[in-house]
Amino acid sequence: MEDKKILIIEDEKPIADILKYSLEKEGFQVQCAYTGSEGFSCACREPFSLVLLDWMLPDISGVDVCRMLTEQYRIPIIMLTARGTVEDKLYGLESGADDYITKPFDLREVVARVRTILRRFDKAQGTVEDEKLICGHLTIIEREHSVYRDGALLNLTPKEYELLICFLKHPRQVFTRTALLDQIWGYDFAGDTRTVDIHVQRIRKKAGLEDSLVTVFGVGYKYVP
Numbered sequence: 001m002e003d004k005k006i007l008i009i010e011d012e013k014p015i016a017d018i019l020k021y022s023l024e025k026e027g028f029q030v031q032c033a034y035t036g037s038e039g040f041s042c043a044c045r046e047p048f049s050l051v052l053l054d055w056m057l058p059d060i061s062g063v064d065v066c067r068m069l070t071e072q073y074r075i076p077i078i079m080l081t082a083r084g085t086v087e088d089k090l091y092g093l094e095s096g097a098d099d100y101i102t103k104p105f106d107l108r109e110v111v112a113r114v115r116t117i118l119r120r121f122d123k124a125q126g127t128v129e130d131e132k133l134i135c136g137h138l139t140i141i142e143r144e145h146s147v148y149r150d151g152a153l154l155n156l157t158p159k160e161y162e163l164l165i166c167f168l169k170h171p172r173q174v175f176t177r178t179a180l181l182d183q184i185w186g187y188d189f190a191g192d193t194r195t196v197d198i199h200v201q202r203i204r205k206k207a208g209l210e211d212s213l214v215t216v217f218g219v220g221y222k223y224v225p
Contacts, residue, residue: 004049004118005029009039009065010080011058015103019052022107023114036060040068048075050118052110053097055081063095070096070157074145076117080105094198096157099185116186121158135168136225138207147207154206159184163196164203167213167223176220196221 006028010016013034020030031048033039036057043051051069055062066077079097093100099113133140139148145161147154156164162184166175175183177193185195200221204210214224 006050007042007048008032008052010054026111036065040065043069051077053077053079055079066095066097076121076158090194093195098159149208160199160203163199171223171225174216174219174222
């Protein structure tokens with residue numbers, strides 16, 4: 001993954017430095033920013049494959065930076081924070097983050113999470129199909145990793161995109177929340193099934209699937225065209 005460039009937004013320089021050192025040892029290109037505004041500016045100036053983002057920054061909250069980034073770019077984001085409650089994790093994920101690592105962390109875990117998310121993102125990006133996938137008012141162009149609603153491009157996070165494609169490609173199939181966690185987030189994801197509920201709610205609103213993305217009570221969800 002030597003062609004992958006990672007942006008670390010972390011105000012504690014020792015932590016940023018050790019993360020940078022560990023990731024560079026694994027062959028990644030790494031750039032550090034020490035405030036939220038600096039990190040957001042860096043992400044706007046040049047493309048990055050992934051962002052490691054601290055929650056507690058001196059100027060802008062990491063959650064706000066995450067929202068700002070996901071509103072404009074399709075880029076995987078891992079939140080780093082000492083806040084470890086389930087509510088905090090869900091709040092971070094709801095802001096658009098793809099994963100959540102609690103401090104203090106094992107550097108090996110960080111590297112493993114980075115590799116897992118990059119592989120999943122690349123897999124989703126790399127599905128090349130010349131024909132468009134059309135589902136009602138939605139048009140999916142997988143080679144572009146894009147979804148259009150009545151011709152307007154939807155601003156989906158990587159996880160929202162993967163989850164939506166999973167439903168659209170398997171109409172009427174019922175997915176349990178646990179199965180979706182395993183398939184979309186990976187078996188080692190630290191969150192719980194409420195993460196799925198949050199993402200489904202956001203997909204319904206963004207894609208206009210309030211009536212088509214159906215809750216199967218006590219089980220999970222299914223897409224009914």
